[in-house]
Amino acid sequence: MFKRPPYTLYQLLEYTWDSIVQIGVYPAMSFIEARRTKLLNLLCAPCVPMMAFFAALNASQGRWLLSALNVTTTLSCICVLWLHKKQQYLSARWVLMLFGIAVYTFTGFYFHNGAEYFLLNILICAILVYDNKWVIAGLSIFILTAFVGIVLMPQEWRLVKPVPPGRVWVNMAMSLAFIPIALSYFKYLQSDYNRQLRQQREALAAMNKDKEKLLSIVTHDIRSPLATLEVLLDMFTKGEYPQDLMEDAAAVLHKKVTQLGGALDNVLRWSSRNMKGIRTEPAHFLLGPVISEVMQFFQLVIQEKNIRVTIDASPAAAVYADRDQVAVILRNLVSNALKFSYAGKRITLQATRRGTQTVVYVSDEGKGMTAQQVNDLFTAWQNPAYGTGGERGTGLGLLLSGEFARLNGGTITVESTPEKGAHFSVYLPAGEPPLAAS
Numbered sequence: 001m002f003k004r005p006p007y008t009l010y011q012l013l014e015y016t017w018d019s020i021v022q023i024g025v026y027p028a029m030s031f032i033e034a035r036r037t038k039l040l041n042l043l044c045a046p047c048v049p050m051m052a053f054f055a056a057l058n059a060s061q062g063r064w065l066l067s068a069l070n071v072t073t074t075l076s077c078i079c080v081l082w083l084h085k086k087q088q089y090l091s092a093r094w095v096l097m098l099f100g101i102a103v104y105t106f107t108g109f110y111f112h113n114g115a116e117y118f119l120l121n122i123l124i125c126a127i128l129v130y131d132n133k134w135v136i137a138g139l140s141i142f143i144l145t146a147f148v149g150i151v152l153m154p155q156e157w158r159l160v161k162p163v164p165p166g167r168v169w170v171n172m173a174m175s176l177a178f179i180p181i182a183l184s185y186f187k188y189l190q191s192d193y194n195r196q197l198r199q200q201r202e203a204l205a206a207m208n209k210d211k212e213k214l215l216s217i218v219t220h221d222i223r224s225p226l227a228t229l230e231v232l233l234d235m236f237t238k239g240e241y242p243q244d245l246m247e248d249a250a251a252v253l254h255k256k257v258t259q260l261g262g263a264l265d266n267v268l269r270w271s272s273r274n275m276k277g278i279r280t281e282p283a284h285f286l287l288g289p290v291i292s293e294v295m296q297f298f299q300l301v302i303q304e305k306n307i308r309v310t311i312d313a314s315p316a317a318a319v320y321a322d323r324d325q326v327a328v329i330l331r332n333l334v335s336n337a338l339k340f341s342y343a344g345k346r347i348t349l350q351a352t353r354r355g356t357q358t359v360v361y362v363s364d365e366g367k368g369m370t371a372q373q374v375n376d377l378f379t380a381w382q383n384p385a386y387g388t389g390g391e392r393g394t395g396l397g398l399l400l401s402g403e404f405a406r407l408n409g410g411t412i413t414v415e416s417t418p419e420k421g422a423h424f425s426v427y428l429p430a431g432e433p434p435l436a437a438s
Contacts, residue, residue: 332400
């Protein structure tokens with residue numbers, strides 16, 4: 001059984017520190033509130049062991065009042081962390097501000113131990129965590145007045161035995177070191193927030209592109225059958241059908257409308273499933289039924305152009321891909337084959353398994369393409385040509401087909417010669433027949 005390697009001391013300390021800084025920070029919080037909470041945690045976390053140490057040190061030297069003040073500071077920092085844990089953020093801020101200002105002002109005046117420099121830390125935190133300008137102004141005036149008063153107070157006026165000069169320097173160094181650390185950490189959080197915003201903008205831009213593609217799929221798939229319906233209705237209006245053929249034509253029209261309704265329902269259902277962006281959901285399925293469904297979509301066009309269709313799909317030809325996306329690929333390839341085929345010619349569909357891949361071939365005997373057209377086929381630079389019946393394409397179909405093949409771990413290759421037709425090969429991951437897969 002695999003065992004996770006033990007943490008190194010550095011990793012353990014890093015994990016512990018990160019856990020403390022993250023106290024009270026939850027995923028649902030706004031970024032600004034999370035940043036303020038982390039900042040106060042950053043101030044309180046190191047104060048707890050530091051003040052506990054000085055409380056013990058001062059007690060051992062008989063400075064009982066200073067030791068009690070150190071204990072008070074330690075408890076107030078612990079209280080802030082506990083209030084953050086309980087999500088009482090406003091109370092935590094006022095505890096830190098009021099206790100911090102009171103204790104550091106008193107110890108600065110009374111002991112001259114350098115505690116007044118911690119007031120600068122309180123001032124920076126107040127500016128960063130409060131939005132109310134009157135609160136910031138009031139705290140700033142009080143803190144700066146206390147700081148200046150302590151610094152300018154004559155050092156010879158002592159009420160108690162002074163602390164060692166080294167202690168004063170330690171307090172000054174620690175309080176002043178917090179200023180660049182806190183501002184750097186705040187800047188780091190801001191840059192991280194900007195990075196998240198940039199990623200969200202990129203994701204939103206990609207989502208918008210996906211929705212544009214989804215819309216193009218809908219329009220592309222219903223445009224051709226709607227054009228056929230328009231032709232039939234125009235013929236009905238002009239009376240070009242003999243009376244004895246009207247019933248047969250009406251039956252054909254009904255069949256076409258039914259096919260269009262089913263196709264439109266499938267496309268809209270598929271599009272609504274992907275409203276949050278194109279998602280590929282692969283599954284095992286046979287290609288034969290999909291090919292049959294696709295060919296039903298083009299029956300009227302096949303009859304109009306008198307195209308001979310040959311289908312050779314192996315019963316074991318299965319793929320592991322998104323079924324709807326594969327259907328879009330096949331519809332676009334068959335649509336192109338019919339569009340550029342001459343009347344009375346043949347198109348061929350084959351599906352066979354080759355190792356770990358299943359290959360679908362779509363061939364026609366139509367207009368074909370030049371080498372340059374083949375190179376531009378799956379790019380935005382393609383210049384769609386007119387079909388043999390005057391049909392005009394948009395170029396979106398093959399662009400989408402190429403991307404869907406890539407999303408499903410496959411590729412599409414093309415071989416073509418002008419006036420000798422085109423041969424498309426779609427390579428997709430081979431799947432297992434549903435019964436075998438179950």
